[in-house]
Amino acid sequence: MEVGRLPISASQRGKLISAGYTTLSSLSSLSPSVLAREVNVSDTEAAQILKVASHGSRLDGSEGGCATINGAQTAWDMLHEEEMFPRITTSCVDLDNILGGGINCKEVTEIGGVPGIGKTQLGIQLAVNVQIPVDYGGLGGKAIYIDTEGSFMVERALQIAEACIEDMSESDGLLRKDFKACQLxxxxxxxxxxxxxxxxxxxxEQIxxxxxxxxxISEHKDVKIVIVDSVTFHFRQDFDDMALRTRLLSGMALKLMKLAKVFSLAVVLLxxxxxxxTEGSFQLTLALGDSWSHSCTNRVILxxxxxxRYAYIDKSPSLRSASAPYSVTSKGIRNSASNCKRIKMM
Amino acid sequence: MTPAPENLLHRPLTTPKCTLGCPLLDRCLAGGFPCNSITELFAESGCGKTQLCLQLALSAQLPVSLGGLSGSSLYIHTEFPFPSRRLHQLSHAFRSTYPAIFKTDPCDSIFVHAVHSADQLLDILPKMESFLSDPKTHLPVKLIVIDSIAALFRSEFENSPVELKRRSSLFFKISGKLKLLAKRFGLAVVVTNQVVDLIVPEGINGMRIGNLACLYSSGRRVCPALGLAWANCVNSRLFLSRNEEVEKEEKGLVDVDANRVCTRTRRRLHVVFAPHLPEGSCELVITREGVFGVE
Structure with missing residues (x-):
């Protein structure tokens, strides 16, 4: 059983999840004061959460005891957890739709494309969007951005951040919520x-x-996304021993996958x-070879x-392959302009 | 040593840039050529690549308040001869524009080095590193120009899979090293590239690098040389185009003598892709005094 099904308030639930406490077992060994400090609630609130949680886990036990092995989960629980967990929006509705709502946590998503297609732009956009507060349907998390190519420009990140906040305050004007606290x-x-x-x-250095x-991340539990831009660059120089490269890459992929699972965060590899x-003709594929293509849960090609600009789901265990247009604007990743026109015309 | 994240608020909120010495061109590039990354400038011959690079080497010496980097530059040339007379001409014009700043000849702060092959370029990169950490002049080196990278790679390698693989591995080695230097010393790195004709009009599906729709030069569709692997090695890509345009003004004369149709060369600087810039372009002219944007 997971935190999402506990009878506690939505904001408490949000705080717990964004601090990395997603399962009841993760709460079981905590003292109220530690919990209060970690998720930033009062001591009495923390004590109440723990009480409800321990009650919940006892209930779980009486229901049949699914956790025969420590850490094991039933598929039913996993499904609920997946449904409950918010996804990181890309700020492009069409792209979100084919991704099933956005970039999923606990998964490794690989995004590839030709130079200039907008990989870095999408990376920066996700690093900003992961910080959208829980009240606005976001994760309220933090981001790790690993830049191997030097394409991250701080002015661009600032521009995208400003646009993101602007969009939130706009949607707030429509919903007439109390915005003051969030604005600060x-x-x-x-x-x-x-x-x-x-x-x-x-x-x-990368390894x-x-x-x-x-x-x-264990010191910064609120990190909800790790972006590597790009995973490739340093692995395309100085490698005469391709077997060594494959070993190093798969070792790195395993580490990243583990991070995604353990800390319930999204890993995005550009x-x-x-x-x-192949067969007498040149074809365009993502770099790093065939064995690397097993390293990611999802694969998106731009x-x-x-x-x-289009995005195409090339590989995914849960999504059907589909493509959707997007555009790169001054505000960041947005819906394709021509698509908007089409909707207006209809 | 454990790696620590950089605090993005502790460094300037805009990346330092090197002015081109012209407000219109600077506006097109949001301030000039960015530091800490590699900018590629590609064009067919005679479009003004070298002109722009020479001008950049001069304007890099301007103080930060005027958009420069107050640094000297390292100019690696692979096409011969080095245009030293043109550099003198430009530096003369440049000194008369900023008489207060330059007491000595700005050419003294431009270090020129000739490179003949790709391997030689790779060999001098470590030497460059020691030169950068201990420069011989009063201004630290803030700009590296490689003019052109294409000349090193277009002749030496055969068109066989083994050779092409060696070539692209060299691309990544050189680019990785240059990016390391750019990061460590806060350098702007500019490389120039040549063009090849685009044979298949639309490219193979998905093959297009950047939006190629704008890449017309001398009435032909072109694309940058050195292929996909090299395209992955640069951070920003700029394009200089040149097209002849018929002037309509001398209508009366055209009837008399059809050969006297006046043409004018129109040059443009295009942003093909850059992490911090939208696609855009700016018209420019090349005069005795240098390269300038026009509206």
Whole structure:
């Protein structure tokens, strides 16, 4: 049984989830004061949450005791957990639709495309969107951005952050909610502050950082997304021993997958494209070879179609393959302009 | 040492940029060529790549208050000869524009190095690193220009899979090293590239790199040389185009003598892709004094 089904208030539930407490077992060994500090609630509130939680887990036990092995879950629980967990929006409705609502937590999503298609833009957008507060349907989490190529521009991140806050206050005007408290919390500078930026300059640094992430995230439990832009760059230089490269890459992929599962966060890996020689012709595929393609849960390919940018679901265990247009605007990733026109015409 | 995240608020909220010495061109590029990354400038020959690079090497010496980097530059040329007379001409014009700033010849702060092959470029990169950490002049090096990268790679390699693989591995090695230098010393790195004709009009599906719709030069559709692997190695990509345009003004004369149709060269600078810029373009002219944008 997970936290989402506990009879507690929505804001408490949100705080628990964004602090990384998703299952009752994760709460079982905590003292009220520790919980109060970790999720930022009062001591009495924390004590009440723990009481409800322990009651819930006893109930769970009497229902038949699904947790025969510590840490095991039933598929039913997993389904509920997945449904309950919010997804990270891409700010493009069409793209969200084909992704089933956005980028999913606990999964590794690989996004690839030709240079200039908007991989870095999408990366920055996700790093900003993960910070949308729970009240606005977001995760209220923090982001880790690992830059291997040097394409992250701080002015662009600021621009996207400003647009994101603007959009939220607009939607707020429509819903006439009390916005004041959130407005104070969300300032473009706060968004930059909650974006942990790492610049790595070699593949050894990249591997070292991947190994260190587990420790870093356990100290920053509210990190909800890890973006690597790009996973490829340093692995395309200086590798004569391809077997070594494959081993290093799959080791790194396993680490990232583990992070996604343990901390219930989304991992987004940006990848480059390359020409692959098959059956006498060159074809465009994502880089790093065939064995790498097993390393990700989902695979999204970005490509040009006429003068429009499109995204295509190439691989996913739960999504059907589909494509959708998107555009890169001054505000960040948005719906494709021509698509909006079409809707207006109808 | 454990890696620590950089606090984005502790550094300037806009990436430092190197002015081109012209407000219109700077506006098109949101301030100029960005530091800490590689910008590629590609065009067919005679479009003004070298002109722009020479001008950049001069304007990098301007103080930060005027949009420069107050730094000297390292100019690696692979096409011969080095246009030193043109550089002198430009530097003369440049000094008369900013008489208060330049007491000595700005050419003294431009270090020129010739490179003949891709391997040689890779060899001098470590030397460049020691040069950058201990420069011989009063201004630290803030700009590296490689003019052109294409010349190194277009002749030496055969069109076989093994050679092409070696070539792209070299691309990534050179680019990785340049990015490391750019990051460590806060450099703007500019490389120039040549063009090839685009044979298949639309490319193979998904093959297009950037939105190629704008890439017309001399009435032909072109795309940057060195292929997809190299495209992955640069952060921003700029394009200079040149097209002849018929002037309509001398209508009366056209009837008399059909050969006297006046043409005018129109040059444009296009942003093909850049992480911080929207696609856009700016018209420019090349004069005795340098490269300038026009509205």
């Amino acid at each position: 919390k969300m300032h473009p500078n706060n968004i930059l502050e909650n974006l942990f930026y790492f610049r790595v300059c070699s593949y050894t 070292a950082l991947t190994n260190y992430l587990e420790k870093f 990848n480059q494209v390359t020409n692959k020689y 490509y040009w179609n006429g003068n429009e």
